[in-house]
Amino acid sequence: LQNLPILGNGLDKLAKINNKRVVNILYDAFKHMNPRDILILDDSPKDLEYVRQMALRAGEETKLSKNGHTVHYDSYGDQARDKKNTKVLMKYQEKTNGINSIDYYKGLHEMMDIMNGIMKDKTMIVSFYSLGPENSIFTRPALQITDSYYVTHSEQMLYRQGFKEFQKLKDPNEFYYFWHSQGYVDDKKVSVNLDKRRIYIDPYENRVFSANNQYAGNSLACKKLALRLAINEANNSDWLTEHMFIAGYSPVNGKRTTYFAGAYPSACGKTSTAMIPGSKIVGDDIAYLRINEAGKMVGCNIEQGVFGIIGGVNPEDDPEIFSAIESERELIFSNICYDEKKEAFWKDCGKENMPKEGINHYGQWKEGMTDGENNKVPISHKNSRFTLRISDLKNADKENLHNPDGVVISGIFYGGRDPDTNYPVSESLSWEHGVLMGAIIESETTFATLEKKVSIKPSIMAIGDFLIVPKGKYLQNHLKFGKRLKKAGNCPKIFSTNYFLKNEKGYLNTKLDKKVWVLWAEGRVHGDYEAIATPTGSIPKYEDLKTLFAQVFDGRVYTRKEYEEQFSLRVKKYLNKIKRMRKLYDPKIEKDIPIELYHELDRIEIQLKKL
Ligand code: SPV
Ligand code: MN
Secondary structure, three states: OOOOOEOOOHHHHHHHHOOHHHHHHHHHHHHHHOOOEEEEOOOOHHHHHHHHHHHHHOOOOEEOOOOOEEEEOOOOOOOOEOOOOEEEEEOOOOOOOOOEEEEHHHHHHHHHHHHOOOOOOOEEEEEEEEEOOOOOOOOEEEEEEEOOHHHHHHHHHHOEEOHHHHHOOOOOOOOEEEEEEOOOEOOOOOEOOHHHOEEEEEOOOOEEEEEOOOOHHHHOHHHHHHHHHHHHHHHOOOOEEEOEEEEEEOOOOOOOOEEEEEEOOOOOOHHHHHOOOOOEEEEOOOEEEEEOOOOOEEEEEOOOEEEEEOOOOOOOOOHHHHHHHHOOOOEEEEOOEEOOOOOEEOOOOOOOOOOOEEEEOOEEEEOOOEOOOOOEOOOOOOOOEEEEEHHHOOOEOOOOOOOOOOEEEEEEEEEEEOOOOOOOEEEOOOHHHHHHHHHOOEEOOOOOEOOOOOOOEEOHHHOHHHOOOOHHHHHHHHHHHHHHHHHOOOOOEEEEEEOOOEEOOEEOOOHHHHHHHHHHHHHHHOOOOOEEEEOOEEEEOHHHHHHHHHHHOOOOOOOHHHHHHHOOOOHHHHHHHHHHHHHHOOOOOOOOOOHHHHHHHHHHHHHHHHO
16 A cells, blocks of 8 residues: 555545455556556545545536536537446346346456556546445445546535545445546547446446446446445345435425425436425435334435436426526536536526527537537537535425434335326325336436437336346335335325326426425325325325415416316326336246236226226
């Protein structure tokens, strides 16, 4: 260790951690990636400030006009998750649900080749995080090695600092670790060797290697990379790792707070459901769920920040997020546009002075221009985003954000996106039916992956992209979890949502209508409303929604006609969906799907056909 080029008092920091595995990992990383020097970070404000400054100095971020605001650009072909080159290293022929896998040693070899000397002349930045609140049953420690100050800066905002956690690990070998390198960057400081972009997940050693990329979904250790490792861990144990937000809701003029977790594929309204005006936000992306000693389902946000889609965020549709983005505080934009005054703009931001030219995710941008493939370049990338700390939000749940016990979750939402099939909101008829609701989520489109085609795609519990264990195993784990909760008499209710029903004139709902659906679900948890049972789920009564619309939107009149159009049971469409789902869960291909889910599909089909 004495011979490594460790900067400043880095050796002292490592001595404080006093962990052999950490040292070995650093040594290995140094040997393979050959950086000029090594920067070890602790949780001190001084180190955090240094990273902020270096992200600017290295050109990975640019200052904008508002205090604390910066913008980062990813390479034009690197602005979303790369599914093709994300692979699970597999020692045996196991199923990975369409996620690519590669033979363990072949993959490791390829990765080591790609990462060999990749940090030449650069600084290797080492930082420590705690996924989940410190000192809690949820905590998963994580060690990040990267050569990107933007990645480190983002993680400092999005994750709880873990230097202290590493000083008191119960098991010194129990942590996730990550190697990341942005690889060679050009004068715009974006990754160039995209053909060598790889993200390889090693569930045996709880580690991930990621190279030649910058987009957070590919690069950030703690985000989707750790998610995959935690899914593997939870599904080999008795807890759940989910692609879920956690938020608390209170009835209009009511005092109680009821917590929900919700899984939605990208661009299906997840962040905006978590941040509905009046909500108390705990998390917007990833949750660990467990059953506590009292037999209740508890959840925590493994993050402490938001990496949210910014397109369509405007004062009318997303007032909470917009006001957070517009105020001066530490905030990183990615792949948006700025004008000569360094003001930030994005698609549908609702600002009046939209520029006709500026710098954006393409580079120098002019309205109407096309890229090399003749695609019109919009003002901002569809997957352009903002990064901020939850504690900076007005509606942050300050009391519970870092609660080591998590919050008791009373309800679950599964949200999809289709124009003509699922109700805006419905409640499952049982836990098993609820698990099916999650298992049959479909989404019309997503911007967070690089594929171009727009079609309706299944997205099992919105976690399909990350599910490195077989579907059957994952769904069995959910059913087992529910059985334990039922036994304890504390089974949360499960709801399905779809904010995107359309007719020939457009959407049947405004973006903020989801508050009514959420408050109806909140009331159902407490027995405030009756519901009408239908084969595909229980739906609200018109009168209750009428009252809720009037309460939430200051006397807004909700007509019976609107209700009937929104809540009509689209039998044919739903039967088609069932057909698609039977293919997805074809027992000839998928061996271990719980029988309960086939029973639910059969039940719905029989009941629908009788109508
Ligand atoms: C998502 O796509 O679900 C995201 C963004 O939260 S990413 O970090 O790309 O996964
Ligand atoms: Mn996500």
